[in-house]
Amino acid sequence: MKGNEALAEATIRAGADAYFGYPITPQSEVIEYLMAEQPEKRTGMIVLQAESELAAINMVYGAASTGKKVMTSSSSPGMSLKLEGISYLAGAELPSVIVNVARGGPGLGTIQPSQADYFQAVKGGGHGDYKLYVLAPASVQEMSDFVEDAFEIAFKYKAPVLILSDGLIGQMMEKVKLRPQKARRTNEELIADEGTWACTGKTPDRERNIVTSLDLQSEKLEERVHRLYAKYAQMECEDLRYEMINCEDAEYIMVAYGSSARISLKAMELAREKGHKVGLLRPITLFPFPKKQLFDLADRVKGFLSVELSTGQMVEDVRLSVEHKVPVEHFGRTGGIIHTPEEILEALEQKIINNGTVRHHKTREQSI
């Protein structure tokens, strides 16, 4: 299956109630698959093509306001349009899943894969004090598995969750083991689970439920933001996900997520063949970020290389985590170009392994 199709099928199987989307390359297969599959007949799940990304994300807001399990997906330029709605979802504390099958930017950019939306994904993106829980799949299997995982996190924290994929993972075909069909919640079950806050119709036995992100009193808004940040702190404690490969004996560590992690795996093999002790740390969640793991590794390795399909975004978080104990460099192609394992190996050798005199205070331009 294609990554986008696996994600779409997993959405039906996760027991989602609705999907609202708008076509954009390279993620249009998500809505195409759903429309062809007619999940209304399979599970009763609603699929609707909205008039814009703005409308789609606000349909998500409406569905989530009533406690329903709802998803939307898009690609980079469409994600920019959704950010207003995502900020509202975060502010109003609405469980929801958003998928970005990223492409190159800025502007209309290109339809080729990119990881240049990292900042947008993990540093807020929309206005105000909020974060998203961000999952970064590196295979078609994870495109499928992360849907249900994302819904679980969204409802655990009552917060929007982002799956940050890219055109490579979305478009490539791999074997995938699909999870079994989960039943959709009945309205009675939904009211039992979410009735304390969701708009399901005010019954005489309870006060009305209001979903809003508005607090005209500054003290109230500060309280709300602190409540959000307490959730983010809990995510860091309980729901951080990462993978370490060959890090036990490693002298050099590559840090890469999503499609870059797959290419870096091959680069690691090539490096090991040449006798370099190289490991890979793959953040599976981009927020929360494996800060402590990087900090600890920095005590026993000689350097880090952040490998990204961008001019260097995650590298900033790697540097913050490593706290200048050892050099942290970046390598990446951008504009929709995908780096080869050989290019990564070359960068490893030039920037980290053979460069004992790397200075921490190199400017950003020099390190690209």
Place this chain on the structure above:
Amino acid sequence: MELLDIIKPENKVFSKTEAMTDTCLSYCPGCGHGTAHNIAMEVIAEMGIIQDTIGVAPVGCSVLAYDFMNIDMTQAAHGRAPAVATAISRLWPEKYIFTYQGDGDLAAIGTAETIHACNRGENIVIIFVNNGIYGMTGGQMAPTTLKGMKSSTSPFGRQEELTGAPIKMTELVSNLPGVYYATRQAVHTHKHVRKAKKALKKAFENTRLHKGISFVEIVSNCNSGWKMTPTESNIWLEENMLAYYPLGDIKVNGKLK
């Protein structure tokens, strides 16, 4: 007879509807929003559908509608209420879903969402309060501001050659097949309030019958934004707003009048 002897349940002739809360309205004295809220909520209470109704509040003066309406409500981003209501209606097809929006929200920033929800014929009620100005942000020009009308962003009066003509949304959407009922009402006199309430009743009855969009415009005043006393603003409304935005049904039972 003492006053206290008269205040007895059997003598009571009017009560506030249970679908309104006891919260004091935040609207300016003389504003039509309070009346529009009240008749909408009276209709919902009289139809016995409080537990089946979900409202969508806009951005604008009526952003806090959920403080006053005693029903479940969600508050949409500016202009997006019809998209929010679309999803709720699709997922809860037996519920009564309405949006309550002003002219900036519905006719400027949210035009796309308004047109497309109407075109899809979503089974919702859209209550559109048109006072020809942005009230909450302090009296700026709206898409419905009349020609020559002064506002803080058209200080010399609205000029058609610069900003176009005032947009008649109800006429515009009535041309879409998804719109089953489109009407323009007002709430500045008792007579108009009674008619507007009847129109709202019809709108929610249409939802019961799954007929699609019922679009109820309420032409209202904004004495603060218009810089008039409440009485002056009602006279000005009669003479100017209603001349350009004539009252009455525009489309009934899916047929243009």
